[in-house]
Amino acid sequence: MKQFTTTVLERRSALGAQLVTEPYETAWASEATFYVRLHSESAGIPTLRCRPQTSLDGITWVNFPDAMLAVESTGDHRLPLTHFDGWLRMVVDPTEGKDYTGVCVTVALVLKE
Amino acid sequence: MPIDAHLSQFNPLERIICFDDFDNGLSGWVPLLPNMRPDAIDYYPEQKYKTLWGGPMLSTATFPFLGSHGSMNGVYSMKIPSRPIAGPVDERPRPGSMGHAIKRLTVSRRSSLRFEMWYTYAPEHDRPGIGEEDIRSFGFAFDIQDNEKRYFAGVRYLNSAGGKMRRRWQLAKAKDGTDAEWGPTADSTVGYKNSKGETERVWIKRGIDPSWLGTRHADGSSDSFLDIPNSEQYLCYNESVDKINWHYLSLTIDLASRRYVSFTTQDQDYDISDISPTLVDAYPRINNLVNPILWVETNADRRAMLFVDSLMVSTGEERSV
Numbered sequence: 001m002k003q004f005t006t007t008v009l010e011r012r013s014a015l016g017a018q019l020v021t022e023p024y025e026t027a028w029a030s031e032a033t034f035y036v037r038l039h040s041e042s043a044g045i046p047t048l049r050c051r052p053q054t055s056l057d058g059i060t061w062v063n064f065p066d067a068m069l070a071v072e073s074t075g076d077h078r079l080p081l082t083h084f085d086g087w088l089r090m091v092v093d094p095t096e097g098k099d100y101t102g103v104c105v106t107v108a109l110v111l112k113e
Numbered sequence: 114m115p116i117d118a119h120l121s122q123f124n125p126l127e128r129i130i131c132f133d134d135f136d137n138g139l140s141g142w143v144p145l146l147p148n149m150r151p152d153a154i155d156y157y158p159e160q161k162y163k164t165l166w167g168g169p170m171l172s173t174a175t176f177p178f179l180g181s182h183g184s185m186n187g188v189y190s191m192k193i194p195s196r197p198i199a200g201p202v203d204e205r206p207r208p209g210s211m212g213h214a215i216k217r218l219t220v221s222r223r224s225s226l227r228f229e230m231w232y233t234y235a236p237e238h239d240r241p242g243i244g245e246e247d248i249r250s251f252g253f254a255f256d257i258q259d260n261e262k263r264y265f266a267g268v269r270y271l272n273s274a275g276g277k278m279r280r281r282w283q284l285a286k287a288k289d290g291t292d293a294e295w296g297p298t299a300d301s302t303v304g305y306k307n308s309k310g311e312t313e314r315v316w317i318k319r320g321i322d323p324s325w326l327g328t329r330h331a332d333g334s335s336d337s338f339l340d341i342p343n344s345e346q347y348l349c350y351n352e353s354v355d356k357i358n359w360h361y362l363s364l365t366i367d368l369a370s371r372r373y374v375s376f377t378t379q380d381q382d383y384d385i386s387d388i389s390p391t392l393v394d395a396y397p398r399i400n401n402l403v404n405p406i407l408w409v410e411t412n413a414d415r416r417a418m419l420f421v422d423s424l425m426v427s428t429g430e431e432r433s434v
Contacts, residue, residue, distance in 0.1 A: 003138060011164050012155070022196060027173045028189060057177040059239050086175050 003028065003113040009090065010107040012039060015048070015100035019092040021107055023058040027086045029111035034079045034090050036071050037106040046098035047072050048105070052079060055087040071105075119186055123229050124363065125427035130221065131405075134423040135171055136187040144168030145213035145406065148302045159299035167194040167212030167409075167416075174420055176238045176355035185231050185359040185422035193419045195411040197237070202249070202274045202412075203331045205296075211325060211410045212419070219401040220259070222428055225374060227365045228253060228405055230424035233357040234350075237416040244354045246273040249333070249412035251419045252324060253364060254285050256404040259371075263399070264390040265323050266366045268341075268376055270348070273412050274333025281345045282378060283338035287320040287327060287391040290336060295319040296326035305397045313397075320391030324408045341376065341383055348379075359422055366390075 009021040026032060036050050050069040053061040069079045081088070090107050094100050119134065133140040145168075147160035156164060172192030174182035184190035196209030220226075234251055236244040254267020267285035272278065292298050296317050304313030317326065320337075327337030334340070349358040363377040371392060373385040405426060411417035 005139065007168070007170070008144075022167065022194070025170045025172050025192065027175075028171050057175060057238070059177060059237065086173060086181075 004111070006108055006110050008106065008108045010105060012104045012106055015092070015094050015103050015105060018094070019105070021089045023055065023087045023089050024109055025058070025086060026084055026088045026109075026111055029113045030082065031112040032081045032084060032088055033110040034069070034081070034088075035108040035110065036069060036077045036079075036090070036092070037108070038071055038074045038077070038103065039106065040074050040103045044073055045100065045103050046095040048095070049093045050077075050079065051091045051093070052081055053089050053091060054084040055089075056085060058087040061089065119423070122231060122361075122423070123425045125229065125425050125432070126225055126227050127427070127429035127432050128221070129425060129427045130218065131216070131424070131426040133191075133425075134186060135184065135189045135191040135421065139169055139171060139191060141216045142169045142191055142214045143216070145215045151303050157300060159297045160301060162208035165196065165209040167196055167209070169193050169214035172420060174357060179355040182355075182357055184420070190420040190422045193407055193409050193421075195409055195417045197411070197414050197416050199249070199411045199413050199415075202333055203329050205329060206325045206410055211408055212417070213324070213406060213408045215404050215406045218403045218405070218426070220257070220368060220403045223259070223368045224429055225365055225367050226255065226403065227363060227427045228255065228424065229361070229363040229427075231359045231361055231422040233359050233420050234409065235354055235357050235418055235420070236411070236413070237418065238354040239415060243352070245350045246278060247411065247413035247415050248272050248417045249274055249410040251409040251417075252407070253362070254324065254406050255366065256402065256406055257368065258395055258399045258402045259368070260400055261395055262371060262392040263321065263394070263396050264371060264392045265321060266364070266373060266390045267323065267406070268362070268364050269324070269338050271333050271338070275331045279333050280347060282341045282376070282383075283344075284341055284373060284376075284385060284388055285323040285337065285390060286339040286388060287323065288336040288339075290319060290328075292316065292319050294328060295336070296322070302397065315396060318393040320393050324406070339388070341385065344381075344383065346378060346381060357420065
């Protein structure tokens, strides 16, 4: 049987400043998918730029050159990854100067081996 | 007869309920989250802070200069981290300043119940220094309910508090006081309907959730834990953050009498049979619940981490040797 786990890293977290998920250890998995679920009363919102990062030690972080998720609408948005190392986290950057009142995100990490 | 090296690291009672070696997944250990309110897919506002406790993950115990420690019996242990947030020692823990993991079981027989584990602990290796003082405490408890009473039976290592190393073991037991002094008395779940058809209110009563509730004091003592006499113990923290040594712990309780029985840490055995946990009336819908819970609390704005190589829950009588 495949190994599998879903971990919810942020639950309905408010947006304003940059949001960085807590480090999560991923050494056992070869596939990962980040889910960013946007909760909002309005269907469209100013763009959220979501960047996954990986790490050697869970302390110093490295971007993936081509991985970025632009989130502009409510619902689920997914970003699959391979060739990551011992840790993953997600950095969510709101667009500077925009109002995110009433908008929040749930971020989950799906891991498979 | 061949010796099972892994099993022989434990001393279980006659019937093994769980033997979790984290080389094969998390075996049902999950984050500790509050109950959902009945009117929304959301949490009760007064309990939302619990969603920030760190949760369990499979860890290679990797450090920046050492590389991977792995675990005592393989590659992976279960790691429970806090967030890098600490509050004053005489206040209740800040949201995120603890990590918790819980497994959800039910009782199979009303006899003795034993929890054993091989564990270690370390702060995140993000700064120079020994770092020992940056871990406030870690611990284990059973959350138990039979048909009449609910209670928490657990043990905590108070490592560092109020600027001093404390290094002593404590048992979960609430000192006298009121529910309001213990924690928020807002609704925590949906009660049963009473004979008048009204839904009864339910809140967290004195003695429940001792890892973070109860008044705390500047020396690290609290209304939720009682010192085990003569229990000062120097654990093997080692001389650098990235050197971790695996330790043994065992706690035995008796479900029939609702009392503590014995506690073993390394080479120290304690008879704690004259102590009973704090009993409260049964909560709705959790009859026969037996939930083992592990936690760690940081003492600085730095992640504290508890690693568990493997653990065992067993029940029944002592095995004959």
